[in-house]
Amino acid sequence: TDESEENMVVTEFRKGYMLKDRVLxxxxxxxxxxxxxxIKTDPEEE
Incomplete structure (x- = not known):
């Protein structure tokens, strides 16, 4: 996107949880x- 760098987290849909050193x-x-x-073209036009 124009607003943020490539491969950066922009939205968290579901929060993650850890218990000590384990990912729950x-x-x-x-x-x-x-x-x-x-620009994608229709393959039938070619």
């Missing part, structure tokens, strides 16, 4: 990615 539940997060400038 991993976090569920949204990660930014570079915006593609490629």
């Amino acid at each position: 539940r991993a976090s569920l997060v949204g990660v930014s990615k570079k915006q593609s400038n490629n």
Whole structure:
């Protein structure tokens, strides 16, 4: 995205939990990615 760097966590959908050194539940997060400038065309038009 334009607002944040590529491969950075931008949203946490579900919080993760640890008990001492063990992961009880991993976090569920949204990660930014570079915006593609490629325009997809309909394969039937080619």
